[in-house]
Amino acid sequence: AGGFTAVAAMPNTKPSNDNPSITHYIVSEARRSSPARVFPIGAITKEQKGETLAEIGEMFEAGIVGISDDGKPVMDGRLFRRALEYAQMFDMPVIQHCEDLHLSGGGVMHEGIYSTRLGLKGIPAAAEETMVSRDLILAEMTGGKYHAAHLSTRRSVEMVRRAKARGVRITAEVTPHHFTLTDAAVADYDTNAKMNPPLRSPDDVAAVVDGIRDGTIDAIASDHAPHHINLKMLEFDRAPFGITGLETAVSLALTKLQLPLERLIELFSTNPQKILKVAPWGLFDGSAADLTILDLNRSWTFDVAQSRSLSRNSPFHGWQMKGKAVAGTLVYEDRR
Template sequence: MKRLLIKGGRVLDTQTKTDGVLDILVENGIIVKIEENIPSENTEVIDARNLWVLPGLVDMHAHLREPGFEYKETIESGTKAAAAGGFTTIACMPNTNPVIDNAFLVEYIFSKIQKEGFVKVKPIGAVSKDLKGEVLAEIGDMIQAGAVAFSDDGHPISDTSLMKKAMEYASMWDKVIISHCEEPTLSRGGFMNEGKKSTILGMQAIPEIAEDIMVARDLILAQYTGCKVHIAHVSTKGSVEMIRQAKAKGVRVTCEVTPHHFSLTQEVEDGWNAQTKVNPPLRTKEDVEAILKGLQDGTIDAIATDHAPHHRDEKILEYALAPSGISGLETALPLAMTNLVKNNILTPLQLVEKMSFHPAKILDLDVGTLQIGKCADITIINPDKKEIVDKNEFYSKGKNTPFHGMELYGKVFYTIVEGKIVKNIETIQRGE
């Protein structure tokens, strides 16, 4: 019998409202005791004094790039980056080549994870075939194969009739549709937020209403169909307010924000350094303030990385030609600790809610909590440890980040998947 004892850490769990210094005993991958002063005989012990013990972090929005774009990232390198960042479960988006729009490719992802994955991975299937927004993908078959949600992420579904059908179809299985909200005729060709800064830089821009219009449409469709809808990477004050109002009406809507959208504004953009180029673009100070309020009052349910690794040669292109995205798995927790917890925007339990419990709940996964009888997916961090971000030390193939050189709080000491240590302070290894 394999036994692991996590001793003397501050155990934080949203579902049970636990916040106290306790021991956790794990046997054969299952949590069997959570109490004070558990004896340590014949047990591997982790000394967690002065550390936080959290349910394994869950990222519901990551791009692993495989199949088709292995020069950017692979399942092996991406899940290793996830382990480094404290994530025990991640959901991968379908915009690969070929697109994950059928059961065979869902099964392919699972087979690769079994051989090469360092953490758990749950595939998200495409809403439309080949992400073209014209014909529904094989949603039912993909559910049977294990897809946990559906999204054309990176490609807004402009055909309202198709989106209505997708919601009606997904609601038959009570699955969630994850929407990339962007009105393409307003956003096409744009690189940054529309406003004074884009005018000064002479950059083609994307107005905030490009997001707001599609959020409004999808909220109306969600109310009409009764489908669970999740709004990805919310970035505008208008979107936050509309989602707040929709929730008050009982619409089955949830939403996420990325660390870069609560940490940065458009003021960091200079028109040439594409490390800050993301989609949706970085917005204004007022938008960030609305996002912080939405995180505090529960309007925003989850923090998701939108991990989007790119090859170095792509991100050194001129701003207009470089792809959008940040390699986010290894900086998400430190950014949340530094900008949210240390600034008293979120409590430690609220952080666990946004980065573990809620993402798991939205995707209907049986993770995201520390309870007796549950799988031992556990993240242990030092909340007060400060480190300087060094992109050259990323485990991800993607070194694209605007946070290089920043000093951030919150270092992951251990990532434990099903009772097996996949990351400790020094190394990362598969939990064989």
């Protein structure tokens, strides 16, 4: 429904994708049942516990295109260094959720005015930034390919910008919710606005947009994290982090960023393909004809009740957007 024809699947499966047998299963099931191409991301550590490296080489042979512990940061710096060095043997990116758990521990939203007003424990921007800083130092030291996932703060974007200028092998992504929403969205304890990294300040949002515009940010990721409605109806402290994102990602980018279409194609398609080193696609000989047709002039309102997802956890219900993937409608026919 969102126009995606290929996705990278994070390793937070049950069981975790931390060994080649799980990777083989994901690849075979995706080929059998999914209309979209699925590129598996393997775990950095066994069971994503941050203690011992997973079977990275064997998973690479089975089909992974990168490694990550998804929403669990690798806190052990020595272990993360080893992951960068080992993944370098396969020219794979190490994808990190940047969060220092010692600083964020127990937090449920951005630390700021709204967390104080609501009486909710905040997650300081420094929790992300200290991990970005550490990882950039290790990436520069090892020469490994480092990918910073879903950045959300001004200082994180600035550090990535400076690291790129020094030649560090760093790529970075942001999500639509981090360039469209601020922590004000949590003001009425709306758990659909609870995600990690949390929604940040207006200044952070402006910096994220600047990073997209000047090329510091390489990709936009949906960070699709569906949850059952009953879980999102729990008290804010107890509700899980995450929102659905596949159906609204492209339309939000078209509506809010107002970038040239060529730049949006880079952010959603060609740059992710380069980061993960998967076979290119498009309209040329020998390529898989993966195409998304967008009606750039179509205005529409997102209604979670009509969502294709089994979940309804989106903060964008009722939002009017411009631009939508054409689905189920004949838009061109060659009768020759």
